[in-house]
Ligand SMILES: Cc1ncc(C[n+]2csc(CCOP(=O)(O)OP(=O)(O)O)c2C)c(N)n1
């Protein structure tokens with residue numbers, strides 16, 4: 143469709159979204175952005191309207207992670223935009239490609255005390271790859287097309303397009319609005335104002351008639367050099383105890399996840415998966431280890447970090463022994479070198495790099511590592527047995543480890559797990575085995591509580607064929623409970639399992655020990671299931687271990703009927719997370 147046929151600026155934005163196959167726009171409405179929403183809807187784009195702008199951005203983030211294409215959110219000017227900052231930062235640190243369309247005051251009134259008018263650039267710019275500030279109607283389409291490409295290029299991340307309201311409505315209305323604003327006065331000042339506004343409007347619409355809707359831009363995926371592939375193969379060929387750690391960035395090409403999984407299997411070296419890469423090799427692959435990663439890294443003589451920076455999760459690189467050959471495959475030079483200079487730096491897409499390696503590795507290589515694999519496997523099995531022992535402990539209410547063992551059995555083979563919480567989620571990440579590529583979503587390095595509902599909306603609307611579970615701490619669930627309203631209105635059958643330990647336990651654990659004070663960490667056994675019912679969803683309460691299995695089965699049945707469900711599970715205290723602290 144050409145721009146000439148577009149009725150207003152909202153149509154121009156929607157044309158580009160449509161041309162790029164954007165399936166869904168996540169939003170909370172506002173007069174500043176109405177034309178974008180209605181024009182998108184008219185083109186068959188699904189509009190999911192949520193209850194907090196942060197949710198809209200979290201949803202776009204999750205949609206991007208599961209589809210590999212930028213998620214799109216639209217929010218109104220001022221407070222609509224400020225509400226997104228946490229979610230934007232989360233997406234930036236998680237390197238998740240999304241486009242945020244934000245409203246803005248009319249171009250002629252910015253800085254003059256208009257409704258919701260603030261200087262949005264200094265607030266948003268630090269958290270995005272680029273802030274598009276627009277002044278002309280003809281810039282709308284190209285800016286959105288550029289933003290969609292830029293979000294995915296290089297190191298993926300969020301991009302912001304500021305769309306002033308007077309660029310979005312139809313030309314006749316805007317001209318009339320400016321004519322009215324000019325008034326009918328005859329003084330010199332009045333006539334000067336009219337002249338100024340007339341010129342302003344002419345410039346705004348200048349060239350807008352003959353603009354053609356921009357084509358879909360191709361996205362430049364950075365590729366690591368052949369030299370780095372060769373150097374890595376040589377290092378792996380010499381290594382006695384090689385190890386790979388694969389993280390979220392390696393799976394940003396979501397459509398290639400299966401190919402990547404096959405490549406990793408072909409490499410034949412033991413592998414730990416983190417972030418979005420969890421589940422890449424299925425539930426129980428012989429090469430995948432889950433436990434005792436620190437010890438494995440200390441022992442390894444050649445560590446390949448694929449899309450994983452040496453941040454706090456690897457103790458700033460200290461988990462890898464000094465004498466080991468360190469290979470860092472990463473799109474970001476900053477991440478590849480963070481805290482520790484690698485011996486081989488493969489600057490480019492880590493997923494493609496792994497595929498290139500697998501294409502050149504000798505098939506007999508894998509059998510060389512049988513002894514090393516057996517050592518790691520024995521440790522992994524021992525830890526699983528220990529988890530089983532801890533799962534067997536019975537108390538008054540529900541043992542969280544046993545709960546996740548049950549969820550492991552009950553959840554469907556296609557289940558997607560969204561993780562939002564403290565200890566409850568950390569326990570889940572040890573006990574649950576994500577079963578397919580792209581089936582585990584956690585906030586990432588920003589450690590943001592409150593991602594759960596938005597991630598679930600993004601996941602379920604992107605992959606409606608799959609079961610979506612939220613593993614929620616009771617503290618964390620409070621951020622997103624209102625979105626049960628969204629689940630119900632939009633028929634999004636999410637199952638939320640709330641680990642109700644009546645507290646912000648991850649914080650309480652250390653705070654009480656170190657400061658002898660539980661101030662601000664205590665919650666109640668709140669009836670979250672009743673809250674869900676209040677929004678028209680299903681709510682189930684589980685206070686005893688022997689109710690768990692039936693409740694999970696029932697929740698799945700209800701979800702299959704299209705009903706969102708909240709299962710409120712009263713937990714017992716456990717020692718499982720004792721001693722863990724992240725700084
Ligand atoms: C937005 C935000 N606020 C505060 C924190 C600090 N924080 C980390 S874990 C945690 C406790 C989470 O409690 P809950 O969700 O109930 O999980 P639990 O640890 O009790 O299992 C808090 C408050 C955070 N990570 N993010």
Ligand SMILES: [Mg+2]
Nearest residue numbers: 616617645647
């Ligand atoms: Mg809690």
